[in-house]
Amino acid sequence: MNRRNTPAKEAVLKLLSGSKKALSQDAIEKQLDIAINRATIYRVLNRFCEDGLVHKIVAEDGKQYFAICKKCENEEEVKPHFHFRCVRCDTIECLQITVEYTTPKGYSVSSANCILTGTCSNCV
DSSP: OOOOOOHHHHHHHHHHHTOSSBEEHHHHHHHOSSOOOHHHHHHHHHHHHHTTSSEEEEOTTSOEEEEOOGGGTTSSSOOOEEEEEETTTOOEEEEEEEOOOOOOTTOOOOOOOEEEEEOOTTTO
């Protein structure tokens, strides 16, 4: 769907494109170089998810993170893959591990949320 380009969309997309890790709404709000209210940031992030530009990762505590997966940039849709959440620095990053699964007959998967939790290589 064609959507109107706005300074808010451009700023959020630029920030996510330049990040190697998934960012929470709070982190995005703090790092933006223009003032955008919280509701607008959430609206932009949710539209990016709907349009397949960004994917959402929900951590085990319910906090939402958003990322442009470098692995998925050339794909038409984001393939389910694992994420790693560091318990020390609280970062989440996409891993280059594809999730393989089968479902019972009659089941249809619309999304997958796969998070490994531990200590990242920077915090060991």
